Amino acid sequence: DVKVTQSSRYLVKRTGEKVFLECVQDMDHENMFWYRQDPGLGLRLIYFSYDVKMKEKGDIPEGYSVSREKKERFSLILESASTNQTSMYLCASSLAPTYEQYFGPGTRLTVT
Amino acid sequence: DQQVKQNSPSLSVQEGRISILNCDYTNSMFDYFLWYKKYPAEGPTFLISISSIKDKNEDGRFTVFLNKSAKHLSLHIVPSQPGDSAVYFCAAHNAGNMLTFGGGTRLMVKP
Numbered sequence: 570d571v572k573v574t575q576s577s578r579y580l581v582k583r584t585g586e587k588v589f590l591e592c593v594q595d596m597d598h599e600n601m602f603w604y605r606q607d608p609g610l611g612l613r614l615i616y617f618s619y620d621v622k623m624k625e626k627g628d629i630p631e632g633y634s635v636s637r638e639k640k641e642r643f644s645l646i647l648e649s650a651s652t653n654q655t656s657m658y659l660c661a662s663s664l665a666p667t668y669e670q671y672f673g674p675g676t677r678l679t680v681t
Numbered sequence: 682d683q684q685v686k687q688n689s690p691s692l693s694v695q696e697g698r699i700s701i702l703n704c705d706y707t708n709s710m711f712d713y714f715l716w717y718k719k720y721p722a723e724g725p726t727f728l729i730s731i732s733s734i735k736d737k738n739e740d741g742r743f744t745v746f747l748n749k750s751a752k753h754l755s756l757h758i759v760p761s762q763p764g765d766s767a768v769y770f771c772a773a774h775n776a777g778n779m780l781t782f783g784g785g786t787r788l789m790v791k792p
Contacts, residue, residue, distance in 0.1 A: 573724070600778050609690065611770055612725070612782040619778060627779070659724055668713050668774045672724030 572596070573673035575660050581679045588647040589678050592660030599665045601634060601643035603627075606657040606675070618643055619665065650680045684708045687783035693788050700758040702786050704771035707752060711773040713781065716745060716756050719768045728769075729756070736746050761790045 576591035583665040594601065600619050604612040614627030616635040617653075624635050632654060636644045643662075647654055657677050682746050686705045694700045704714075712733045715716045717725035731738040731745045731754070738745050758765055772780040 578722075602779075604782075609784050611685075611687075611784040612772075613779075614779060617779065625777070661724075663778065665778060668715065668778070668780065669727050669730065670780060672717075672726070674722070674724050 573660055573662055573671050575584050575673040577676050578674060579679075580678050581681065582647075582650050583681055584651060585665075586680075588650050588678065588680075590645040590647075590658055590660075592643045592645070592673055593641055594643075594671070595640075595641065595660040596662065596664070596671070597640065598662035598671075599640075600663045600670075601637065602661040602663075602670060603633075603643065603645045603660065604659045604675050605629070606659055612659060615645065623638075629668070650678075652680050654678065655680045683766060683784070684711075685771060685772060685781045685783040687769075687786045689786050690784070691787040691789070694716070694761045694788065696763055696790055696792050697760045700756075700761045700765065700788055700790065702756040702758075702771075702788065703767050704754045704756075704783050706754075706773050708773070708781075709752070710775050711781075713774040714745070714747060714754050715772045716743075716773060717770045717782075718765075719770065719785070720740060725770060758788075761788075763790050763792050766790045 602617040603615040618637040660673040714726040716728040719725040
């Protein structure tokens, strides 16, 4: 079974803080993704990576950056957290060239 | 502009009856469609998919129908069970291993 784990289930940060969200997958998948989920808006892609050190912007990359130094790990960074980044963050991975993505349990981030 | 839309934010169905969840899309280049189910405090899990060259795919109680001319797909659950209560997302693949998701529909199956 594919397992995607995220470092925290719940996180509370203050405005202006730098925030790191970590994601690890154990199935040697090439592709990894970061989404945010907001009510009524579904899942929106922030960034994705198709290989180590490679990254591509998704639909809403502003205010975020990512890092992929190892194949199994994909980090999302909020350089200076803002209240409008309060959301559920979901990490996913997939095995190229299949389309099915496997998701982690999510991190609910609250920025106050 | 949302390329994948689920116009019903919620749906309530009696146990044992059919649940029909709908999804519309605008991009004719989408070549593969997926449905995901999400329980609270969990990540989405893959449910069923369909290629754009097909019009129906069935897996147990779940059937997905694709109408390319109408740019519409639907997920049928028969019979519905209380454990099916969750948020359902449709997703569409275009290019580059990316998926575009709809806004989700919350299904409530009443015992």
